[in-house]
Amino acid sequence: MSNPILQARGLVKRYGRVTALDDCDFDLHAGEIVAVIGDNGAGKSSLIKAMSGAVVPDAGEILLEGKPVRFNTPNDARAEGIETVYQTLAMSPALSIADNMFMGRELRKPGWRGSVLRQLDRAKMEQVARDKLSDLGLMTIQNINQAVETLSGGQRQGVAVARAAAFGSKVIILDEPTAALGVKESRRVLELILDVRSRGIPIVLISHNMPHVFEVADRIHVHRLGKRLCVIDPKDYTMSDAVAFMTGAKDAPLAA
Numbered sequence: 634m635s636n637p638i639l640q641a642r643g644l645v646k647r648y649g650r651v652t653a654l655d656d657c658d659f660d661l662h663a664g665e666i667v668a669v670i671g672d673n674g675a676g677k678s679s680l681i682k683a684m685s686g687a688v689v690p691d692a693g694e695i696l697l698e699g700k701p702v703r704f705n706t707p708n709d710a711r712a713e714g715i716e717t718v719y720q721t722l723a724m725s726p727a728l729s730i731a732d733n734m735f736m737g738r739e740l741r742k743p744g745w746r747g748s749v750l751r752q753l754d755r756a757k758m759e760q761v762a763r764d765k766l767s768d769l770g771l772m773t774i775q776n777i778n779q780a781v782e783t784l785s786g787g788q789r790q791g792v793a794v795a796r797a798a799a800f801g802s803k804v805i806i807l808d809e810p811t812a813a814l815g816v817k818e819s820r821r822v823l824e825l826i827l828d829v830r831s832r833g834i835p836i837v838l839i840s841h842n843m844p845h846v847f848e849v850a851d852r853i854h855v856h857r858l859g860k861r862l863c864v865i866d867p868k869d870y871t872m873s874d875a876v877a878f879m880t881g882a883k884d885a886p887l888a889a
């Protein structure tokens with residue numbers, strides 16, 4: 634297998650007396666989708682928050698393309714090309730799709746109008762937003778200036794994934810992207826995830842939905858009691874095996 638793009642080694646995160654991450658490892662390789670599964674409270678969110686800069690681990694290290702990195706804020710991780718889409722989509726409902734896509738990294742007009750007057754380059758932002766959405770087959774959205782609050786749940790998730798794909802040059806982390814969606818909308822988002830992978834961006838997918846995990850993941854990281862219990866290939870195990878490993882009902886397979 635290729636060298637990992639993103640790795641975590643020995644991560645520890647404590648909240649008071651609770652140990653959310655307990656010497657946790659993680660690996661993501663080029664071109665793959667790794668699903669992270671685990672029981673409630675197993676520490677999955679803590680793991681992705683550490684890798685996306687939303688929490689600072691107490692110990693351990695994170696390596697991006699083999700180099701140790703230290704993220705104190707989500708912006709640090711973004712600056713390195715790691716984009717995270719949280720379940721509670723960080724969007725401003727009243728703003729347009731284009732504005733949401735560029736929130737926090739607006740494009741300015743060239744020359745003094747941008748640098749001195751700080752004028753936004755709306756036309757450019759709209760063009761890039763339109764290109765990104767149509768690249769990902771999301772142009773059922775008619776109008777890029779439509780407010781995000783007028784979109785369906787699946788379309789909003791689509792915009793969030795498109796935003797991540799537009800800026801996440803190295804890794805995209807998706808936290809329960811289908812949790813709030815209906816069957817049809819989930820399907821569209823799963824296709825979008827596969828599409829992003831086919832563009833060469835590896836993905837970390839947290840999900841409680843076993844059929845979705847088994848449908849798209851190349852490997853499954855099973856998280857239990859704050860650490861990686863095992864990594865399985867979905868082709869070799871059933872969904873009930875995976876659930877049995879994550880709940881402790883069955884012993885995890887030994888690492889190859």
Ligand SMILES: Nc1ncnc2c1ncn2[C@@H]1O[C@H](COP(=O)(O)OP(=O)(O)OP(=O)(O)O)[C@@H](O)[C@H]1O
Pocket residue numbers: 648651652653671672673674675676677678679680
């Ligand atoms: N900010 C916090 N303050 C205190 N305890 C926390 C905090 N965040 C997480 N924890 C605790 O750390 C442990 C791991 O939580 P985490 O959210 O990482 O698990 P999870 O696997 O993502 O759970 P779920 O599937 O329910 O979202 C839990 O016991 C949780 O209560």
